[in-house]
Amino acid sequence: MKDDILKALLEAGDYCSGQALCERFHVTRTAVWKAVARLRDEGYTIEARQNRGYRLQNTEYLLSQASLDEAFAAQTFLKRWVFLQQTDSTNLEVKRAAAAGDPGPTLFVAEEQTAGRGRRGRNWSSPPGSGIWMSLLLRPKLRPERASILTLVTALAVTDGIREATGLEAAIKWPNDVVVKGKKVAGILTEMSTDMDRIEFVVIGIGINVNTESFPEEIQSVATSLAIEQGKRAARTPIIAAIWKYFAAYERLFEETSSFAALKERYETLLANRNREVRVLDPDGEYTGTAVGITEEGELLVLRDNQSLTAVRSGEVSVRGIYGYV
Secondary structure, X not given: OHHHHXXXXXXXXXXXXXXXXXXXXXXXXXXXXXXXXXXXHOXXXXXXXXXXXXXXXXXXXOOOHHHHHHHOOOOOOOOEEEEEOOEOOHHHHHHHHHHOOOOOOEEXXXXXXXXXXXXXXXXXXXXXXXXXXXEEEEOOOOOHHHOOHHHHHHHHHHHHHHHHHHOOOEEEEOOOEEEEOOEEEEEEEEEEEEEOOEEEEEEEEEEEXXXXXXXXXXXXXXXXXXXXXXXXXXXXXXXXXHHHHHHHHHHHHHHHHOOOHHHHHHHHHOEOOOOOEEEEEOOOOOEEEEEEEEOOOOOEEEEEOOOOEEEEOOOEEEEOOEOOEO
16 A cells, blocks of 8 residues: 555645545545555655645655556666565565566665675675665576676676766776775676576666665775765666666677677776776785786786786785775
8 A cells, every 4th residue: 555655746746635545446545644644654754734635755865666667667778677665685576586487677676775795695784774775686697707897897887877876976996896085885796507608687786886885894994885976865766777777778789799898998987996006905915016917718817016017807906095994
């Protein structure tokens, strides 16, 4: 019931009388009042005025099925998109959908995650109203060894989407963190299920700090949000729409060529690490050097202190000297 009431208020754009809601959904005024109360508990601001009814306020900042339906109405890449008020993890939602035979591409967007996680199993805080938590189910026609490049494709799409929707100069910290002024605003977690020598499905999870107002002291120097950097709250739906517009174009180009070559120049333009000193935490031993770009396979090219050029395939890269981000 509350989801029906929310959609009706979104569609109205102004006051919607309680009587009209009762007649539309064949319920009592008490049922409408209870649904409105539940929506308020979830963080929606709903004004009630005698003889006029209910009005949803600040709708540009809301996420809902209706807002996604409007944003994606004209696109052709996504076959299905689902808004969830709360879930354990959007990545897990994708895995459950894949197991049920969902052909994709299907997008899950959640207002809140209770068990979100980032790379290396780290927890990702995802409270309601503060960010964008979403995951895509994709069944690409790629060989498994090529799937890892989808992480770079996604980082490129997220960065360009944020830049278009907010005007902020977002950049990429190789391979897949998105930063603004050197501080992390978004992370990407890509997972894959394979069957013999083919990809069964890929899960692309994205978490973006949008309207987070503050961070714990221990991460204040490395984390930020779009709202902090803009000095004002950001609407989330336009960011989501922009990201998947870019992803559709970039992923199509990558899958058609099975190469990152056509996207390499754009990625390097946005590469925050480029021409910066980096420390590579390699299993065989830590070393330092200067990041000079990437290969067509998406590896980070590091000019080491001994003047040898190394293509970094794995290992965590720590950046020095970029806006204080370490």
